Amino acid sequence: MDKAQRYLTAGKRENTRKSYRAAIEHFEVAWGGFLPATAEGIVRYLAEYAESLALSTLRQRLAALAQWHVTQGFPDPTKAPQVRQMLKGIRVVHPAKQKQAAPLQLRHLEKTVYWLNSKSGEAIESGDYRALMRYRRDAALLLIGFWRGFRSDELARLQVEDTQAEAGIGITFYLPYTKADRAHQGTTFHTPALKKLCPVDAYINWITVAGISKGPIFRKLDRWGNLSEKGLKSSSLIPLLRRILEEADIPAQAYSSHSMRRGFATWASANGWDIKGLMSYVGWKDMKSALRYVDASSSFGGLAAYNAGEIEHDR
Template sequence: MSDMERYLNAATRDNTRRSYRAAIEHFEVNWGGFLPATSDSVARYLVAHAGVLAVNTLKLRLSALAQWHTSQGFPDPTKAPVVRKVLKGIRAVHPARERQAEPLQLIHLEQVVASLQAEAQQASNQQDQPRLLRARRDTALILLGFWRGFRSDELCRLQIEHVQATPGAGISLYLPRSKSDRDNLGKTYQTPALLRLCPVQDSQRMAQRLGPGTRPGVSRH
């Protein structure tokens, strides 16, 4: 991969890139469309999936098609008046309230943390250091994610040298990029120490046990 390709890839987030690839595949393979596309074929694609796919999903598909045509040097068919009008009509005929995931309730957070603490205690009794580390790491990440509202991909990008935990005071952590940080300028977040369900202690233990340059990640066990 050339330096130019590497920088171009870095300009688009991995999740967005995967979503765009899936959208292009859906247009070409599942629906049988041709690329480069015409505005008429894009409009017919929208009509074929009206009421089946959510409007936001259709908008994502249009964004993917627009990005493909622009990057390949072709005119963008999604900007044509017929495409915009069809999408507007679909929104009017198939109105739908957007579904939002239910937030994690405090009682459920307590249950998760209690389970991880029991896991850590059992691992400590058995002198199972990898298991103990996973349990403490996951506790710290879950508490950080809950109190700061971090996404899972943001938690996975945390690096130990970017986390400073002071017992009884709080945590200062730096995220080099996030979904809300479109320009990748990075941002520092502060989290105070709490009386209950506090992420400070577990974060400090995690930082002490993991070496610099380590990405904590989230255990899938």
């Protein structure tokens, strides 16, 4: 790979590249389409899969086709009026309720962290160092994921070198890019220490027991308790989250990796955070995106009990 190609490749996420390649392959191989395509061909393709694929998937396929045509120097057929009309018709004929992750409730978070801390105490007493690492990691993952409102890929990309924590004060994370940071300018996130369910203490406890001084914060532990040097994959966080909750006797099937982010947003909204303050704290640029995460019907309560006043200054 030459220097130019290296930087061109770095400009697009690996997951996006893979999904775009798969979309082009689906159009050419599975459906038998030809490239460059015409607007009429795109319309027939959409009609063929309108019933079997979600509208979001069809839009992703169109994005891949659009990029292929632009990069190859051809007119983009996906912008044609008939293609837009086709998408509108699919949305009308096949309306789909948007799926949302259930918000992780604060009482469930509290119960799970209490269980993890109890198991950590047992592991210390029995000298089970490897079990202690697992419980410390899981507690840090839950508390940082909830109070910071991180997405799963953001949790997976956190690095020790880009994190500063001071007990009783707060913790600061730096991410070179986020979903909202299209220009890759980098974003710094701060969370204060709390009197209960403290993400700062959980982080310090985890990296101390794991002996981590650089690299990914959250890493895989195999069945024998061996700690990997590589970070967790974002796709592994859903089964990991559900396992942690189920072990603490919390029904977990409705929860996904977005549950911590949505749980914090719902808790903050129920406790008086205005939408602009919430957007600034979590990192949303679009108000519609923020509102999708807020469940107005849920109220977790406990503003004073859980030190909400100490995170209020970040609003």
